[in-house]
Amino acid sequence: xxxxxxxxxxxxxxxxxxxxxxxxxxxxxxxxxxxxxxxxxxxxxxxxxxxxxxxxxxxxxxxxxxxxxxxxxxxxxxxxxxxxxxxxxxxxxxxxxxxxxxxxxxxxxxxxxxxxxxxxxxxxxxxxxxxxxxxxxxxxxxxxxxxxxxxxxxxxxxxxxxxxxxxxxxxxxxxxxxxxxxxxxxxxxxxxxxxxxxxxxxxxxxxxxxxxxxxxxxxxxxxxxxxxxxxxxxxxxxxxxxxxxxxxxxxxxxxxxxxxxxx
Amino acid sequence: xxxxxxxxxxxxxxxxxxxxxxxxxxxxxxxxxxxxxxxxxxxxxxxxxxxxxxxxxxxxxxxxxxxxxxxxxxxxxxxxxxxxxxxxxxxxxxxxxxxxxxxxxxxxxxxxxxxxxxxxxxxxxxxxxxxxxxxxxxxxxxxxxxxxxxxxxxxxxxxxxxxxxxxxxxxxxxxxxxxxxxxxxxxxxxxxxxxxxxxxxxxxxxxxxxxxxxxxxxxxxxxxxxxxxxxxxxxxxxxxxxxxxxxxxxxxxxxxxxxx
Ligand SMILES: Nc1ncnc2c1ncn2[C@@H]1O[C@H](COP(=O)(O)OP(=O)(O)OP(=O)(O)O)[C@@H](O)[C@H]1O
Ligand SMILES: [Mg+2]
Numbered sequence: 189x190x191x192x193x194x195x196x197x198x199x200x201x202x203x204x205x206x207x208x209x210x211x212x213x214x215x216x217x218x219x220x221x222x223x224x225x226x227x228x229x230x231x232x233x234x235x236x237x238x239x240x241x242x243x244x245x246x247x248x249x250x251x252x253x254x255x256x257x258x259x260x261x262x263x264x265x266x267x268x269x270x271x272x273x274x275x276x277x278x279x280x281x282x283x284x285x286x287x288x289x290x291x292x293x294x295x296x297x298x299x300x301x302x303x304x305x306x307x308x309x310x311x312x313x314x315x316x317x318x319x320x321x322x323x324x325x326x327x328x329x330x331x332x333x334x335x336x337x338x339x340x341x342x343x344x345x346x347x348x349x350x351x352x353x354x355x356x357x358x359x360x361x362x363x364x365x366x367x368x369x370x371x372x373x374x375x376x377x378x379x380x381x382x383x384x385x386x387x388x389x390x391x392x393x394x395x396x397x398x399x400x401x402x403x404x405x406x407x408x409x410x411x412x413x414x415x416x417x418x419x420x421x422x423x424x425x426x427x428x429x430x431x432x433x434x435x436x437x438x439x440x441x442x443x444x445x446x447x448x449x450x451x
Numbered sequence: 452x453x454x455x456x457x458x459x460x461x462x463x464x465x466x467x468x469x470x471x472x473x474x475x476x477x478x479x480x481x482x483x484x485x486x487x488x489x490x491x492x493x494x495x496x497x498x499x500x501x502x503x504x505x506x507x508x509x510x511x512x513x514x515x516x517x518x519x520x521x522x523x524x525x526x527x528x529x530x531x532x533x534x535x536x537x538x539x540x541x542x543x544x545x546x547x548x549x550x551x552x553x554x555x556x557x558x559x560x561x562x563x564x565x566x567x568x569x570x571x572x573x574x575x576x577x578x579x580x581x582x583x584x585x586x587x588x589x590x591x592x593x594x595x596x597x598x599x600x601x602x603x604x605x606x607x608x609x610x611x612x613x614x615x616x617x618x619x620x621x622x623x624x625x626x627x628x629x630x631x632x633x634x635x636x637x638x639x640x641x642x643x644x645x646x647x648x649x650x651x652x653x654x655x656x657x658x659x660x661x662x663x664x665x666x667x668x669x670x671x672x673x674x675x676x677x678x679x680x681x682x683x684x685x686x687x688x689x690x691x692x693x694x695x696x697x698x699x700x701x702x703x704x705x706x707x708x709x710x711x
Pocket of ligand 2: 355
């Protein structure tokens with residue numbers, strides 16, 4: 189791949205290994221993971237269940253320390269959670285007692301103990317961005333899963349992070365909402381150009397959203413098995429999927445994931 | 452018919468009120484029809500007369516004595532439970548070291564320990580509050596700990612990823628998350644605190660409703676003992692309702708959907 193070597197990648201994994209102590213003994217989840225993610229790049233991570241995708245993300249987030257190797261963000265070794273990273277979880281897990289606006293500003297309140305007027309205005313803008321401005325004073329109680337996840341995305345964007353980590357953010361949604369959210373995320377990304385690490389189980393979602401797709405091998409000792417560029421131009425629509433090179437990519441991915449050809 | 456039933460059900464307190472009234476009527480008539488002796492089961496009308504046995508101010512003094520001990524024990528239980536639950540949630544060592552001990556305390560019949568406590572600690576307020584505390588605090592610790600541990604992992608990870616002060620993980624996430632659990636615990640605990648106060652009065656007291664009931668039965672004044680019992684029930688119900696309404700008013704989001 190034609191990476192300009194003068195530019196430090198946004199995220200770099202160097203020979204990362206992750207071992208867990210489990211009841212059944214040591215579990216080598218990740219081994220020899222090498223990967224560079226460029227600034228403003230949208231990366232999708234695919235891989236068999238339990239291969240260590242979430243673990244990869246937790247290491248970038250500074251929530252887990254790798255057993256060996258290093259992960260650096262903008263050239264700095266990750267030793268603790270950083271301020272320039274936002275996380276969207278699989279389940280939105282909003283605070284049921286707080287309004288949508290309070291949920292979006294929660295990270296600030298939690299970190300600093302108070303929330304400024306500017307941050308509230310920004311929360312308002314973000315809720316507008318995800319199409320929920322009219323509901324900002326409601327509590328999440330009766331919102332649909334899609335709406336809750338929108339709030340989760342707004343919450344992750346509040347401190348304007350350079351890097352957005354998303355761990356299967358749409359997997360709890362129904363198929364239609366899921367597709368809709370995919371397009372919305374693409375719009376948000378085109379507007380804000382964050383570096384995104386997007387974990388998913390959906391090949392179509394990965395192909396539609398990502399610049400590059402990383403396929404992890406089977407665990408234990410999972411590593412990067414394939415690193416594929418997505419050929420279609422942006423913005424991608426349903427029509428992009430009809431391009432023959434896209435269909436080739438999809439069937440190739442289906443092939444390696446379904447037949448467990450990933451070594 | 453079903454339509455009327457659902458409409459009846461919608462008026463709060465109507466159905467239980469009606470049931471209670473029917474029971475009272477059945478009770479009154481059966482005591483008269485079968486001429487049940489008063490010391491076995493006094494009729495509701497006789498119990499009502501039992502309220503006249505002492506003056507209103509005496510009743511109030513007895514009720515206050517019981518309520519005071521119950522509330523002091525209940526508050527102590529809250530004050531002790533909260534930090535204990537936080538420690539149980541936060542530190543594995545505390546959890547594995549203390550939890551079994553708590554279960555042992557809970558399995559001990561405090562009613563049997565009460566006389567021992569009175570002997571070692573004297574027959575003052577401290578002993579009574581201690582007995583009440585011991586009877587009422589366990590459900591609180593358990594519910595608080597369960598609630599704090601039920602907090603979704605994602606929120607805790609969010610907290611860690613923000614490098615927020617550890618105390619805020621509790622004040623802003625875990626404790627609010629535990630609110631529904633805490634209120635279930637409070638409801639159980641507050642009624643137990645009345646039981647605790649009465650148990651303490653049975654063992655050593657010279658006032659209080661528990662003392663009054665024991666004193667009355669020893670003189671075979673059964674209707675007034677029943678009247679005392681009625682006051683205890685009323686006290687428990689009121690305390691329970693205060694807790695329930697506090698939750699409804701201040702934490703409406705924590706109620707299950709049907710009961711909103
Ligand atoms: N804290 C932990 N302690 C022990 N083992 C762990 C821990 N976290 C993850 N693992 C193990 O590491 C492996 C990778 O887990 P991880 O959650 O990263 O997989 P994943 O690819 O995200 O799976 P999924 O697609 O199901 O979300 C699994 O075998 C899991 O059981
Ligand atoms: Mg995962």
